[in-house]
Amino acid sequence: MMLHLFSLAVLFGELTSKSAVGFAPTSLNGSLIKWTATRGFSSQSTRRYQSNDEDEELGESTDMPRLLGSVDFARRRGEISAESDGDNPVVSENRILVISDEQKDKGIKRVMAELSGLLDKAFESDIKIDTYTPASNIPMGGNSAQVALIFASSLDDRSSLENLLGRVLKRTAPVAGGPAGVPPSHVVIVSSLGTERTNKMPYSMQNMFTGKLDKLREIEQSIVSISRGRSDGGKQPLDYTIVKFGDIANDDGGGSDESIEIRPGDHLDGEIGPNAAANVLLQAIAFQPYARNSTLCAIGSLPSSVSIETSVWNDKFVCLSGPEILRIEAGPGAKDDGKILDPKFEQLAAYIKEWSTAYEGDRNGTGLTTPVLVRNSRKGPSEFDGVISREGVHILFQTTNTGDRYKTASEDKAAEKDCNSGGSVKKSSDPAKIISKARKEGGIEILVEKTKNGDLRVRARRCNMDHKTVVKEMSEEVILSSLKKAVKAWVEARGVTGF
Numbered sequence: 403m404m405l406h407l408f409s410l411a412v413l414f415g416e417l418t419s420k421s422a423v424g425f426a427p428t429s430l431n432g433s434l435i436k437w438t439a440t441r442g443f444s445s446q447s448t449r450r451y452q453s454n455d456e457d458e459e460l461g462e463s464t465d466m467p468r469l470l471g472s473v474d475f476a477r478r479r480g481e482i483s484a485e486s487d488g489d490n491p492v493v494s495e496n497r498i499l500v501i502s503d504e505q506k507d508k509g510i511k512r513v514m515a516e517l518s519g520l521l522d523k524a525f526e527s528d529i530k531i532d533t534y535t536p537a538s539n540i541p542m543g544g545n546s547a548q549v550a551l552i553f554a555s556s557l558d559d560r561s562s563l564e565n566l567l568g569r570v571l572k573r574t575a576p577v578a579g580g581p582a583g584v585p586p587s588h589v590v591i592v593s594s595l596g597t598e599r600t601n602k603m604p605y606s607m608q609n610m611f612t613g614k615l616d617k618l619r620e621i622e623q624s625i626v627s628i629s630r631g632r633s634d635g636g637k638q639p640l641d642y643t644i645v646k647f648g649d650i651a652n653d654d655g656g657g658s659d660e661s662i663e664i665r666p667g668d669h670l671d672g673e674i675g676p677n678a679a680a681n682v683l684l685q686a687i688a689f690q691p692y693a694r695n696s697t698l699c700a701i702g703s704l705p706s707s708v709s710i711e712t713s714v715w716n717d718k719f720v721c722l723s724g725p726e727i728l729r730i731e732a733g734p735g736a737k738d739d740g741k742i743l744d745p746k747f748e749q750l751a752a753y754i755k756e757w758s759t760a761y762e763g764d765r766n767g768t769g770l771t772t773p774v775l776v777r778n779s780r781k782g783p784s785e786f787d788g789v790i791s792r793e794g795v796h797i798l799f800q801t802t803n804t805g806d807r808y809k810t811a812s813e814d815k816a817a818e819k820d821c822n823s824g825g826s827v828k829k830s831s832d833p834a835k836i837i838s839k840a841r842k843e844g845g846i847e848i849l850v851e852k853t854k855n856g857d858l859r860v861r862a863r864r865c866n867m868d869h870k871t872v873v874k875e876m877s878e879e880v881i882l883s884s885l886k887k888a889v890k891a892w893v894e895a896r897g898v899t900g901f
């Protein structure tokens with residue numbers, strides 16, 4: 403028992419600080435979760451992973467670990483029961499609060515019908531779903547649900563959300579010797595595709611007369627600032643997830659294939675089947691750590707006869723880490739899986755490192771206007787990410803303000819660390835430190851990966867970010883287009899030489 407809780411604490415500790423993005427579910431017993439952090443660095447860990455029998459025998463679990471409420475909440479729940487001081491027992495009944503108005507949006511009804519069935523199945527009926535309309539008397543403290551699922555189209559505007567969360571997130575006093583209530587620590591907002599593209603068709607039309615998408619956009623921005631505001635105020639951390647769907651189709655159709663696509667931000671177009679939408683929400687609510695503090699959009703369908711494996715879900719959500727801004731498939735790795743090292747993977751990794759050196763030192767000829775630092779990435783392989791070998795580099799943007807352009811060696815190290823941690827928000831708890839710390843100017847982490855399926859790929863994700871970082875889109879574009887060319891050349895050369 404202690405061991406399980408300890409492992410859980412290790413995982414969630416790691417996850418909160420996001421210092422080990424590689425972690426893997428190992429074995430499951432009922433609702434207890436045992437995760438093992440697979441923290442590993444660069445090439446040594448590539449080898450260690452592959453010769454580690456313990457990891458090998460774990461394989462894929464058909465069961466999945468569940469994560470209800472904020473990551474921080476799950477961690478404290480584990481710690482508190484481990485200490486068993488009985489002082490302030492945390493209510494740990496599985497509960498979800500749903501705020502929706504099915505009259506306003508018929509699609510919600512179809513999604514919720516699927517989702518309640520999925521939740522029941524995932525939690526073996528050990529879960530309560532309380533549904534309220536925004537106008538009803540929503541209980542203070544949200545009935546101690548861990549998660550609030552809110553359909554933004556059911557709300558009037560930003561202030562409706564703020565009023566509603568004012569009630570729902572309020573701590574309630576314990577009733578007559580009972581345990582104190584714990585308000586939801588994860589808010590999932592269902593919004594719409596196009597809220598960040600109101601100048602583009604067809605979203606401009608949808609937005610034209612009622613400003614519908616602008617209102618949804620304000621609701622999205624509101625949940626982000628509520629979540630961030632709490633971390634400054636010393637209150638319980640609140641994770642958020644914004645899920646954008648287009649029109650909800652009448653059904654998911656037949657056939658034997660799923661076509662769910664998930665991307666960070668607001669980039670896809672098209673409708674989504676109710677079963678597909680419900681499954682994406684289930685993943686965001688209970689299974690996918692990368693969906694925390696993220697915005698995602700999803701389209702496609704999932705016929706009811708088709709089921710998606712855990713590893714496939716994880717791969718669909720891994721793009722939210724960063725987020726990912728480019729992925730290029732580079733063909734299969736070397737065939738002989740008996741070997742510890744895959745020569746093709748090693749060659750591609752070395753090639754990308756070589757490519758990145760163009761950005762080191764003097765940046766003449768690279769087309770970049772922003773000074774950068776190039777560092778090796780220490781993100782190791784990860785069972786959870788479905789990645790068996792991983793190497794890469796960070797290209798860290800530096801401030802153009804010459805006054806603090808030259809960082810000390812230790813500041814460089816700190817920036818690099820933050821990059822590895824995917825822009826940890828944890829550290830902002832110490833205001834004194836922030837002031838003395840260099841601003842995070844953003845950057846791109848380029849990862850060369852060999853997947854569990856034996857395929858090679860190159861991914862680029864944003865790093866070295868915090869709330870204040872302004873994304874340097876032009877510099878990103880310069881780097882990404884050069885990267886695309888480089889990988890294309892490698893793939894072509896491979897075709898010619900047959901290597």
Ligand SMILES: *[C@@H]1O[C@H](CO)[C@@H](O)[C@H](O)[C@H]1NC(C)=O
Pocket residue numbers: 431432
């Ligand atoms: C699960 O845990 C319980 C008690 O902690 C134990 O009795 C049971 O054997 C375990 N089951 C498995 C499959 O490990």
Ligand SMILES: *[C@@H]1O[C@H](CO)[C@@H](O)[C@H](O)[C@H]1NC(C)=O
Pocket residue numbers: 417418473474629630631632633638639640641642694695827
């Ligand atoms: C999400 O962001 C909030 C606010 O910045 C923070 O308190 C919380 O710990 C974050 N959650 C995760 C899982 O990083």
Ligand SMILES: *[C@@H]1O[C@H](CO)[C@@H](O)[C@H](O)[C@H]1NC(C)=O
Pocket residue numbers: 764766
């Ligand atoms: C970089 O380019 C500028 C103008 O293109 C030139 O003046 C400068 O000397 C170059 N720097 C180096 C180190 O070559």
